[in-house]
Amino acid sequence: MGRKPTISREGLLDVATEILRNDGARALTIDALAKAAGISKGGVQYSFSSKDDLIRALVSRWTEQIDALLELDQQTDPVALVRRYIHTMRASENAMDSKMAGLLIAFYQDHQNLLDTRAWYISVLAKLEGDSPGARAARIAFLAVEGLLMLRAVGVEPPWNQRLDEIEASLP
Template sequence: MTTQPSARDRVLSAYEDLLIGDGPRAATLDAVAAAAGVSKGGLLYHFKSKEALTEGLLAKLRGYAELDFAAMAQDPEGCAKYYVRTSVFGDTPFDRAIVAAHRLIQSDDDAVRHVFAELHARWFELILSDIGDPAVARAVMLLGDGLYFNATLFGFPTVVASPANAQEKVDVASLLEVVDRMRSGTRS
């Protein structure tokens, strides 16, 4: 027996869906309520305003990020490799929260921008604790961010092992080898 998500969770999911699919302008309170299958009064019971709805999305994003930070800190291959390996868009709940929040940045939402700055600072701290060199840690972050950006923008598929057609797929395993070379300071 599956349990139905709460009305609050349905509202947040509907807000994410509208932000991802149609953008911030389309994610009105009326549209979110309709997509969630609740009345506008039901939506307002959980979220008093659109700002409160955004705060709910950001709280959800922070919750997923905390789980990610914990997994990253415990990864046996290290924080740097974890960051690159997991910077592939997988349409997970965390990915969806990230993309939805990114859509809000397009409408100049400073609260969202602030949360992303916090998250990036935490990822950077973890990578730096693993790598030890700020410039290399920043390069690892940019590598991971580039992977994520390209996957969300262009839909590049990724593979763990060497791909049959390297021009069409991003080989994450080869990028992890690059992280090892960056860590050791060797060039090839």
């Protein structure tokens, strides 16, 4: 008898991300993930006890990747931080695919997930505080990028890179 296929938790997250990119959030189920990964449903549930657990892991992974790219620290200049955020959004455009919006909506239905997301935004906005022209411009630019993400989430596809260029050009 042949050896059953095995896949790591990270490998399952990679497969789940591909399902989201190709077929959208509704297509991401434990069964679909098992089939795409070539393992049993129980194999998926060994790593993720529920779809909510899977969604939480995907969003956590994305947040960690963005935080690593932003190199967040207390000494970051607000304008430099927002420039890095814009560059991160541009570089990770595929990860921000509008098909993933449904996944995020499901993620936010869990109260703890909503609290965690609020905490992340509060920490970023705290780094953008200040009365200097640069700090004010950085806050406005950050909020503009978030607005672009929201437009994509609801299915409006503005010229992504062009708008990011315009936002970045508004920074001092």
